[in-house]
Amino acid sequence: MACRDLSHKFPGQVLFHRSTECGKSERKYWAYQQQVLEPACVFEPAHSDQVAHMIQASQKYRCPFAVKSGGHGAFAGASNIEGGITMSLERLDEIHISDDSSLVTIGMGNIWLDVYERLEARKLAVAGGRYPSVGVGGLSLGGGQSFFASSRGWTCDNIRSYQVVLADCQVIEANETSHPDLHWALRGGGNNFGVVTKITMETFPMMDGKMWGGLRIHSEDQFAQVLHAANNLGNMEADENVNGAQIINFMSVQGKKLAVAILTHSVPEPNPPVMSEYLSIPAIVDTTHIRSLTNMSRELGSSEGQLRNVTHVLKARGTATFALNEDIMTYAKDVCYDTLAELANVENADPNCVFQIITKPQLEASVIKGGNAFDLKVKDGPLFLLNIQVGWTNGGDSQRVQQAAQNALERTISYGRENGWDQEFQYMNYAGEFQDVIASYGKLAKDRLMATAEKYDPKGVFQKLQPGYFKLEGDPSGNRSVFSG
Numbered sequence: 001m002a003c004r005d006l007s008h009k010f011p012g013q014v015l016f017h018r019s020t021e022c023g024k025s026e027r028k029y030w031a032y033q034q035q036v037l038e039p040a041c042v043f044e045p046a047h048s049d050q051v052a053h054m055i056q057a058s059q060k061y062r063c064p065f066a067v068k069s070g071g072h073g074a075f076a077g078a079s080n081i082e083g084g085i086t087m088s089l090e091r092l093d094e095i096h097i098s099d100d101s102s103l104v105t106i107g108m109g110n111i112w113l114d115v116y117e118r119l120e121a122r123k124l125a126v127a128g129g130r131y132p133s134v135g136v137g138g139l140s141l142g143g144g145q146s147f148f149a150s151s152r153g154w155t156c157d158n159i160r161s162y163q164v165v166l167a168d169c170q171v172i173e174a175n176e177t178s179h180p181d182l183h184w185a186l187r188g189g190g191n192n193f194g195v196v197t198k199i200t201m202e203t204f205p206m207m208d209g210k211m212w213g214g215l216r217i218h219s220e221d222q223f224a225q226v227l228h229a230a231n232n233l234g235n236m237e238a239d240e241n242v243n244g245a246q247i248i249n250f251m252s253v254q255g256k257k258l259a260v261a262i263l264t265h266s267v268p269e270p271n272p273p274v275m276s277e278y279l280s281i282p283a284i285v286d287t288t289h290i291r292s293l294t295n296m297s298r299e300l301g302s303s304e305g306q307l308r309n310v311t312h313v314l315k316a317r318g319t320a321t322f323a324l325n326e327d328i329m330t331y332a333k334d335v336c337y338d339t340l341a342e343l344a345n346v347e348n349a350d351p352n353c354v355f356q357i358i359t360k361p362q363l364e365a366s367v368i369k370g371g372n373a374f375d376l377k378v379k380d381g382p383l384f385l386l387n388i389q390v391g392w393t394n395g396g397d398s399q400r401v402q403q404a405a406q407n408a409l410e411r412t413i414s415y416g417r418e419n420g421w422d423q424e425f426q427y428m429n430y431a432g433e434f435q436d437v438i439a440s441y442g443k444l445a446k447d448r449l450m451a452t453a454e455k456y457d458p459k460g461v462f463q464k465l466q467p468g469y470f471k472l473e474g475d476p477s478g479n480r481s482v483f484s485g
């Protein structure tokens, strides 16, 4: 009935087919668990008032809903829903650069590539996602790691204002002066407070519209050197490095253990000095050069596609955070390859471990920009952010794979704990459905988030009628997390 109501009111914007046939083909779900769900209908609002109407219809008919931006949520129900309304935001595709070029207003149906393409013409950028097809919505509400984190903080730290549709269907702006409590909560608090229809974000100039970066692929005999370089770069203070960024992805391709280091520098100089240690390690493949942000992002997108040339891929992921040091990174890498060996006979099993650093300069930039719901302390940095991701294709293997991913995390966390390196923080954008993310922000931050939700959503619409993803209480699977502090 809710779907019928919406389709009478907004003809042509409600689709009753299977979810897999709806929407633009390139904007399907990243995880097959999400793709196979069958909502009663998919609603594509074109304006915040239409979003408000859906929220009203959902409450009137007690019809649960999910909200989809880029569809990269990694588990069933994150942004699609069986038998309910899936609200797909792709028509909210505004991108408007302010007259003085300092701000950009972005509709939450955009993917980051759309944003970079538009900004590139003006030699501008924002601290957004690195892969082209990831949604502006999920990434920015969960925090957002970018190539520019050390100079700009998290993506959410760069959002000056959110346009939000609340549970009572009001459309409001949340920023430093209007609803500042909600502005803070949306910086990392996820989908718990309302549906965000657009954000206004700080831009910054890119010299000549370019940056330096690319992929460097290393064989197993170079792993120790790679981790040494990662640790040294990650430990640099703000006066040493705010422009360089790194991601290391440990994986196996055709039986060969490989480390794929994604290195970037936001000033377009060849072979930036802060990267000299990395660049002294021989690489099997090296694509680093001076290029645009769009071009860099596209390369990551195509490398993802090439390395995982299978469709209908089920996904599991999980995350943990530690004080940065080489020992914990080496341990995590070894656990990753143990997991790979354990899953050797699982069809198309593709475990990989993504290593990133939350640098001290990133934590400092966050504080300068007003802070966020993570409540991370500069004194605790730099931090090693671990993201374990596994793909596989046979549903019969799901339980085994998910358990293996969870065990790998648990082993690494235990080792970190024994050595006093473990941190409570779980990064929402990399977390698994067994993790209690909001509790990991600490009691103070969680209490503040709960109070904000109670104020703006006293009936708990976004807790009960939108059941998917990381809610304020407990992990999405309904279990208390074994990892919560």
Ligand SMILES: Cc1cc2nc3c(=O)[nH]c(=O)nc-3n(C[C@H](O)[C@H](O)[C@H](O)COP(=O)(O)OP(=O)(O)OC[C@H]3O[C@@H](n4cnc5c(N)ncnc54)[C@H](O)[C@@H]3O)c2cc1C
Binding pocket: 030, 066, 067, 068, 069, 070, 071, 072, 073, 074, 078, 079, 089, 108, 128, 129, 130, 131, 133, 134, 135, 136, 137, 138, 139, 140, 141, 142, 143, 144, 145, 146, 190, 191, 194, 195, 196, 197, 304, 429, 430, 468, 469, 470
């Ligand atoms: C290939 C790949 C690359 C990635 N790269 C990065 C990266 O560079 N940096 C990083 O930090 N993370 C990265 N991630 C993680 C990514 O940030 C999360 O998966 C994020 O949730 C994806 O957002 P989405 O909009 O695409 O997903 P969706 O599944 O559409 O959304 C995720 C959650 O956010 C909610 N949501 C989305 N939009 C709104 C809205 N407007 N209002 C209210 N709720 C909303 C959804 O309901 C859902 O619960 C990457 C993930 C993948 C798979």
